[in-house]
Structure formats: C-alpha cells, structure tokens
Amino acid sequence: MSSYSIERAPAGGSGAGANSHFSQSNYVPPHLRNRPSPTEQPAAPISYAGAAFGNDRQGYGGQPGGGIRNGGPWSDVNGGGRGGGGWNNRNNGWDRGREREVNPFQEDVNTDPELGTEENTRINFDAYEDIPVETSGDNVPPPVNTFADIDLGDALNLNIRRCKYVKPTPVQRHAIPIAISGRDLMACAQTGSGKTAAFCFPIISGIMKSNISVQRETRMPRMAFPLALILSPTRELSIQIHEEAKKFAYQTGVRVVVAYGGAPINLQLRELERGVDILVATPGRLVDLLERARVSLQMIKYLALDEADRMLDMGFEPQIRRIVQQMDMPPPGLRQTMLFSATFPKEIQRLAADFLSTYIFLAVGRVGSSTDLIVQRVEYVLETDKRSHLMDLLHAQRANGVQGKQALTLVFVETKKGADSLEHWLCMNGFPATTIHGDRTQQEREYALRSFKSGTTPILVATDVAARGLDIPHVAHVVNFDLPNDIDDYVHRIGRTGRAGKSGLATAFFNENNSSLARSLSDLMQEANQEVPAWLSHFAVRSSNGGRNRRGGGSGGRFGGRDFRRDSSFNRGGTDFYGGPHINSGYGGPSGGYGGGYGSNVTSAWD
Numbered sequence: 232m233s234s235y236s237i238e239r240a241p242a243g244g245s246g247a248g249a250n251s252h253f254s255q256s257n258y259v260p261p262h263l264r265n266r267p268s269p270t271e272q273p274a275a276p277i278s279y280a281g282a283a284f285g286n287d288r289q290g291y292g293g294q295p296g297g298g299i300r301n302g303g304p305w306s307d308v309n310g311g312g313r314g315g316g317g318w319n320n321r322n323n324g325w326d327r328g329r330e331r332e333v334n335p336f337q338e339d340v341n342t343d344p345e346l347g348t349e350e351n352t353r354i355n356f357d358a359y360e361d362i363p364v365e366t367s368g369d370n371v372p373p374p375v376n377t378f379a380d381i382d383l384g385d386a387l388n389l390n391i392r393r394c395k396y397v398k399p400t401p402v403q404r405h406a407i408p409i410a411i412s413g414r415d416l417m418a419c420a421q422t423g424s425g426k427t428a429a430f431c432f433p434i435i436s437g438i439m440k441s442n443i444s445v446q447r448e449t450r451m452p453r454m455a456f457p458l459a460l461i462l463s464p465t466r467e468l469s470i471q472i473h474e475e476a477k478k479f480a481y482q483t484g485v486r487v488v489v490a491y492g493g494a495p496i497n498l499q500l501r502e503l504e505r506g507v508d509i510l511v512a513t514p515g516r517l518v519d520l521l522e523r524a525r526v527s528l529q530m531i532k533y534l535a536l537d538e539a540d541r542m543l544d545m546g547f548e549p550q551i552r553r554i555v556q557q558m559d560m561p562p563p564g565l566r567q568t569m570l571f572s573a574t575f576p577k578e579i580q581r582l583a584a585d586f587l588s589t590y591i592f593l594a595v596g597r598v599g600s601s602t603d604l605i606v607q608r609v610e611y612v613l614e615t616d617k618r619s620h621l622m623d624l625l626h627a628q629r630a631n632g633v634q635g636k637q638a639l640t641l642v643f644v645e646t647k648k649g650a651d652s653l654e655h656w657l658c659m660n661g662f663p664a665t666t667i668h669g670d671r672t673q674q675e676r677e678y679a680l681r682s683f684k685s686g687t688t689p690i691l692v693a694t695d696v697a698a699r700g701l702d703i704p705h706v707a708h709v710v711n712f713d714l715p716n717d718i719d720d721y722v723h724r725i726g727r728t729g730r731a732g733k734s735g736l737a738t739a740f741f742n743e744n745n746s747s748l749a750r751s752l753s754d755l756m757q758e759a760n761q762e763v764p765a766w767l768s769h770f771a772v773r774s775s776n777g778g779r780n781r782r783g784g785g786s787g788g789r790f791g792g793r794d795f796r797r798d799s800s801f802n803r804g805g806t807d808f809y810g811g812p813h814i815n816s817g818y819g820g821p822s823g824g825y826g827g828g829y830g831s832n833v834t835s836a837w838d
C-alpha cells in the first residue's frame with residue numbers, strides 16, 4: 232500500500248471529490264442559483280434569526296403524534312424568517328428570503344455542543360475496537376482517529392458535535408478519508424455502525440468546498456439540478472436519511488430534499504423548485520421526476536447507494552440502471568460513486584462494478600456478518616404454535632418489566648396479510664401493536680412508525696419493508712416470527728436492534744419450512760459467538776446438500792466477506808476488475824468467499 236495524503240489529493244482525480252481545494256469557493260446555495268450572477272446582485276447581509284426555531288406547520292392533519300420530529304417531509308417546511316446563505320464556517324444556513332432553515336436539533340438547540348454528555352457519547356465503542364478491517368484497491372488513504380483529523384469544515388464539525396458524535400465509528404474512520412479524497416468506494420460494515428454519516432459527511436463537506444457553476448441551471452428554472460443523489464430502497468429509509476442529512480447540513484448552506492413514492496408529488500416538486508444540493512430519493516419517485524423533466528442529473532458529482540446490494544438486486548436493478556446509466560448523469564470517473572451496505576454478495580459486487588471507477592473496497596467486520604452486540608436465539612416452533620409462543624415471550628418480557636417506550640419489540644412476518652392478522656390478534660390479547668407493510672398507505676406507514684417509536688404501540692409487526700436501515704432507538708427485541716429465505720435478510724432484520732454499541736436480543740422461530748436457512752444461520756451464529764442449538768446443527772448438516780443461499784450453504788463453502796476482485800473465478804475472461812492487488816487485511820480471511828450463488832429471491836421495489 233502506498234500511503235496517501237489527503238492534503239495532497241490531486242486536483243484532477245477520478246472523482247468529484249478530487250476537486251477538494253479548500254480555498255473559499257464560488258459555491259452558490261441552490262436558492263440563489265436561478266438569480267442573476269452574484270456579482271450583479273450582492274448577497275444580502277447576514278441576519279440569521281438564530282433564536283426562533285419553531286415550526287408553524289403541522290404534520291398530517293388529524294393524525295395524533297404528528298409533531299415536527301416525526302412528521303417527515305410533509306411537515307418540515309416552516310414559515311417566514313430570514314437568514315443568510317452561506318457555506319462552511321460562515322455561520323448560516325440557506326435562506327430563500329421567505330423561508331428560514333428549520334433547526335433540526337430541536338430540543339437540543341440550547342445544548343452547548345461542547346457538552347457531549349448525552350446519548351451518543353454513551354456508545355460502547357469498545358465493542359467495535361477489535362473488528363477486523365479489510366481494504367483493497369490502489370492507494371488507499373489511511374484511516375483517521377478523530378473527526379478533527381479531517382478538514383470537514385467548521386459548520387459540519389459543529390453539527391457533528393451537536394449530534395454528540397465524539398469520535399468516528401470504525402467504518403467512518405476508514406470510509407470518510409477515502410471518500411474525501413475523491414475515490415469511489417464499495418463499503419460494507421455491520422448494521423448500526425454509522426454508515427449514513429460515513430457517506431453524508433464527505434458529500435456535504437465536498438459540496439461546501441466545491442466550485443459549482445450555476446450556468447446550466449439558469450437555463451431551465453423549473454428543473455432541479457442536484458449535485459448529489461442518495462438512493463435508498465424504502466420510503467421510510469429515505470425519510471430517515473433526509474432527517475439525518477439535514478442535521479449534518481444545518482447552517483452549512485447545503486440544502487437537502489427528499490422525494491419518495493406514496494406522498495403528494497406536488498409538495499416534493501415545490502421543495503425541489505426552492506433548490507436542492509442533495510436529493511435523497513427512492514428509485515420509483517425519482518424516475519417519475521426525471522420523466523416529468525423536473526430533475527436533471529447532469530450536475531451530479533456524488534452518487535451514494537445505501538443498502539446497495541438491495542438496490543442492485545433483481546427487484547431494483549433495472550430502475551437503478553435507468554437512473555444511473557440511461558439519463559443524463561455523468562459517467563463513473565466524472566462523478567464519485569459510493570456504495571454502502573451491511574451485506575454484499577459477490578454476484579452483486581460484480582454487478583456493482585459497472586457503476587464504479589477504480590474503486591476501493593472496504594469491509595469493516597466480515598461482509599454480511601451480524602454484530603455480536605445482538606444475542607441471537609433460535610427456537611423450534613411449529614407453524615401452529617407460533618402465536619402462543621410469541622405470547623409467552625411477550626408475557627415473560629412483561630413479567631421482567633421489559634416494556635414500554637424503552638423496550639420496543641419488532642416482529643417480522645412473511646406476508647402483509649399475516650402482518651395485519653397478527654397485529655389484530657396481539658391487540659385483542661392486550662398487547663398494543665401496529666403494523667407496517669406495502670399494502671398500507673404511506674400516511675399509515677409513517678403513522679405506524681411514529682406510534683411505535685413513541686411507545687404508544689410498543690410492538691410493530693412488519694414485513695421486510697422495515698428490515699433495512701431503519702434506526703429506531705430502544706428496539707430491544709427483534710422476533711423473526713417467520714424467518715426469511717435469505718440469510719442476508721436475516722442479518723438486516725436483526726440489525727434493527729443492537730445498534731450504535733448498544734446490545735439487543737433477536738429470537739427466531741424455526742421449523743421444517745426454514746430448513747434451507749439452517750446452514751447459513753448456524754454459520755452466522757457461530758461466527759458471532761452465539762450458542763447454536765444442537766438440533767439446528769443437525770438441520771444444518773441435513774440441509775447442506777440441498778440448501779441454497781448466498782453464503783454457500785449448498786456447496787459447503789465457508790462464507791467470507793471480501794472483495795470479489797480477489798476471487799480468481801470472477802476475473803476469468805481477462806477482465807481486470809481490480810487494477811492492482813493492493814490489499815490491506817486486518818485479518819487473514821480464507822479465500823473461500825460466498826459461492827453458493829445469489830438466490831433467485833426476487834423482491835419487489837418497495838417505493
């Protein structure tokens with residue numbers, strides 16, 4: 232490995248971030264881009280009304296609990312106020328003359344950012360310290376130990392302190408310097424380990440520091456020209472990323488907008504018209520906006536796919552190809568592309584290489600592994616006994632005083648109908664529950680999430696729509712009432728607990744119908760130092776000739792997280808995906824790799 236200095240990043244590097252001159256730039260906040268040139272119209276004097284942080288809009292009309300925090304983007308527009316545009320350590324956020332940037336920290340607003348004594352500082356970082364890290368690719372920039380080791384800009388640094396992030400998590404330590412240096416990145420790190428910030432910080436910082444021309448936008452005033460696009464597979468996850476990104480971008484002058492299906496498009500169009508730097512979107516709604524010619528991707532400098540393996544699997548891949556390859560987005564090399572997930576089957580890695588330019592592969596922990604912060608239990612339960620078994624678990628929790636807002640239970644089922652019926656049954660039996668799945672309206676889905684988060688209904692019955700990415704504080708227990716067919720889906724589901732250094736419990740109901748998962752489940756549990764019941768090991772042996780899943784259950788192969796470019800079978804035919812074997816491995820992983828083939832589980836696009 233040749234070491235790489237961020238300060239010495241070449242100005243003409245492969246990605247957009249390579250233009251990281253840290254000098255004062257000509258960056259123009261989006262609300263000013265359709266105006267005459269800044270030289271003709273001097274910036275208004277800064278008059279940020281820092282004390283008033285109220286929001287004069289309500290969430291959904293008539294819905295209880297529709298406060299600002301959980302109101303989602305349908306309620307995040309405030310009224311008047313005035314402030315100054317600005318970037319980096321100028322001290323203000325965007326301002327359209329009519330509108331002031333809402334403070335996303337809300338009740339934290341008067342908290343001195345220096346006083347980092349609250350929730351996120353209690354994160355158990357020791358839990359992450361001995362995690363093996365693998366990086367591969369050319370000239371991998373070295374990791375950092377503190378946020379201060381990277382010049383992210385004063386305004387962003389202040390927001391990091393407001394979030395009470397005292398130090399970077401391992402994926403942030405490695406991924407942020409890579410992304411800041413302008414390199415494309417495929418990053419894999421365990422659930423709940425801080426991947427959102429790992430791609431948001433470099434994007435926000437890059438936009439703050441960049442020289443962006445306003446030329447193209449002035450030609451088509453009704454069309455939005457975002458500089459960064461963050462795609463995610465579900466509406467709720469896009470909403471969450473938007474909420475996070477708004478916190479990180481507060482008073483940086485960088486404006487973040489969200490667009491997702493199921494919500495009125497007119498409101499989203501209005502938000503886009505007001506200007507957008509970072510667009511967070513689900514693929515279906517974005518295609519709609521592109522077809523209406525209300526968004527152009529020609530100025531995209533940063534593309535991030537969250538849950539990238541899901542975004543590139545069979546349910547979404549055509550839409551993603553359409554957005555990334557068939558519209559007006561700059562090609563790899565002219566944009567910077569970052570792919571993040573906790574799981575990355577090799578077949579998907581190979582596909583993903585189409586979207587990347589000489590990228591760095593980063594794995595923090597083994598690809599697809601679960602964190603050992605989660606205690607995993609598997610119980611043999613016949614289909615007919617599942618309800619009474621769940622009831623026993625819930626009664627036991629109640630008897631132990633584990634209930635209410637501080638101990639939420641998320642129950643995964645296979646079907647939407649099953650979700651509704653289980654929810655009804657739980658409510659009838661004295662356990663307030665709600666449900667989230669694809670047959671509910673978006674309003675109902677968001678309301679259900681709020682009701683769950685607030686503890687009003689401390690049980691949420693969900694399909695896989697809630698399996699990925701959702702960061703819900705206080706989920707103490709995940710129950711796989713119906714196990715998924717794919718071990719990666721299991722990893723994401725149980726990852727709704729045990730996040731950010733906190734511990735959690737995951738219970739799975741297993742029976743003959745789940746035989747094909749036995750091998751990979753028992754391997755996964757073993758790897759995470761969990762107790763594997765003897766009966767599950769028997770199932771694993773029995774099913775290892777017939778089972779088929781991503782980890783190679785059928786082939787008896789070991790699962791190992793690593794860069795697919797290191798696997799010679801993927802390099803047959805003379806394609807050099809790799810561009811030089813510069814491999815830094817914190818652990819001597821075997822070369823087995825996935826190998827069982829990517830299952831033919833077609834998942835529908837959820838947005």
Ligand SMILES: Nc1ncnc2c1ncn2[C@@H]1O[C@H](COP(=O)(O)OP(=O)(O)OP(=O)(O)O)[C@@H](O)[C@H]1O
Nearest residue numbers: 351396398399400422423424425426427700702731
């Ligand atoms: N440096 C940090 N210090 C403290 N808390 C952090 C830090 N970075 C992230 N967090 C918190 O950790 C939690 C999990 O982060 P995040 O949702 O980004 O995880 P993730 O890796 O994307 O998970 P998933 O794979 O499930 O999507 C969030 O509540 C976030 O605010």
